[in-house]
Amino acid sequence: MTDPHAAPAPTQAVILAGGQGSRLRPYTDDRPKPMVEIPGTGVPIIGHQLAWLAEEGVTDAVVSCGHLAEVLGEWLESTELPLRVTTVVEKEPLGRGGGLKFAAAHLPDAEGAWYATNGDIWTRFSLREMAAFHAERAATATLALARPRIPWGAVETDAFGHITDFIEAPPSPYLINAGVYVFSAEFTGALPDRGDHERTTFPGLARTRRLAGYPIPHGAYWRAIDTAKDLTQAARELASLGR
Numbered sequence: 559m560t561d562p563h564a565a566p567a568p569t570q571a572v573i574l575a576g577g578q579g580s581r582l583r584p585y586t587d588d589r590p591k592p593m594v595e596i597p598g599t600g601v602p603i604i605g606h607q608l609a610w611l612a613e614e615g616v617t618d619a620v621v622s623c624g625h626l627a628e629v630l631g632e633w634l635e636s637t638e639l640p641l642r643v644t645t646v647v648e649k650e651p652l653g654r655g656g657g658l659k660f661a662a663a664h665l666p667d668a669e670g671a672w673y674a675t676n677g678d679i680w681t682r683f684s685l686r687e688m689a690a691f692h693a694e695r696a697a698t699a700t701l702a703l704a705r706p707r708i709p710w711g712a713v714e715t716d717a718f719g720h721i722t723d724f725i726e727a728p729p730s731p732y733l734i735n736a737g738v739y740v741f742s743a744e745f746t747g748a749l750p751d752r753g754d755h756e757r758t759t760f761p762g763l764a765r766t767r768r769l770a771g772y773p774i775p776h777g778a779y780w781r782a783i784d785t786a787k788d789l790t791q792a793a794r795e796l797a798s799l800g801r
Contacts, residue, residue, distance in 0.1 A: 567689040568671040568740065569617045572661045573607060575677035576624025576648065590626045592677035593633060594783065597793040602633065603783055606680055612640035614685035616673065621645045622661035655755030662746045669743050676737035676782075680792055683778035685740075692740040697770035698763050699745050704736035704780045705729045705773075733773060736780055740772075 575592040592604035599606070604621070611619055619641055623630050627647045634643055646664050648657055658674065665672055671692075673685060683702075692700035707727045714723040735756075748759050763769035774780055781792050 565671070565689075565693040567615055567686045568673050569615055570665045570667055570670060571611050571616045571619045571673035571675065572658065572665070573604065573619060573621045573675055573677050574654070574657065574661070575604060575621050575630060576627075576657065589629045590623070590677075591783070593626075593630055594789065596680065596783070596789060599793075603680060604630070604677060605637070607675060607677070608643070609640055610682060611673070611675075611685075616641055616685075618642045618644070618666050620661045620664045622657055623647045624657075653750070653753040655750040655759060656752040658755060659746060659749035659751065662741075662749070668746070671740065671742050674739040674741060678783045679737045679780070680783060681736070681738065681774070681778070681780040683774050683780070685738075687775075688738075688772045689740050691772045692742075692770060695770045696768075697740075698742050698748065698768040699760070700740040700770040700772050702736040702738035703733040703771045703773045705733055706780075706782075733771065736774060737782060
């Protein structure tokens with residue numbers, strides 16, 4: 559049951575879409591990484607992200623562009639989108655934290671909470687539930703956490719050293735930053751004008767217990783698209799899920 563006194567979920571988001579995607583070449587020779595299509599879907603990664611954000615109640619998104627920004631801009635202008643989109647381009651490299659701060663400055667509500675996602679993430683889970691988790695912990699920033707599968711087969715042994723089992727691509731024992739975030743309004747001011755917030759802002763918040771981690775629910779789909787192999791694997795997984 560929804561708590562009538564709970565803070566409303568964010569309705570604005572930033573997508574960081576400026577990466578060169580060098581490990582995805584040749585797909586990224588003529589387009590930025592978020593414009594790469596997942597085989598069989600006919601839609602670029604960012605198209606899936608915008609649809610997901612809209613389904614989760616987001617009405618305004620700021621897309622931070624960099625590499626081949628004009629290609630992404632043309633697609634956004636020529637496509638019927640499910641929400642309002644503003645594009646921003648850094649005139650000079652600001653680093654991940656500086657770029658995030660620059661993009662956040664263009665959000666419509668400076669006093670409201672906001673989501674952010676890296677432009678190479680394909681996922682589906684409830685952002686509203688993540689926002690509620692964030693609010694319950696009075697966090698300044700909340701990171702979604704994923705448990706990716708190890709790309710190698712694992713071997714189990716008994717105490718004497720006998721091999722007892724082989725496990726193909728098991729889940730990692732560690733949670734990782736899934737590249738999806740909820741930020742309170744005050745987070746923007748804590749970001750560096752230049753540099754990497756994961757080396758400055760996040761550690762400071764962690765020391766004061768204002769940084770939370772939200773494990774993506776078991777069974778929810780998540781994949782970072784970094785290589786051509788990731789594209790192939792994502793297409794196979796999505797086909798098996800009927801998406």
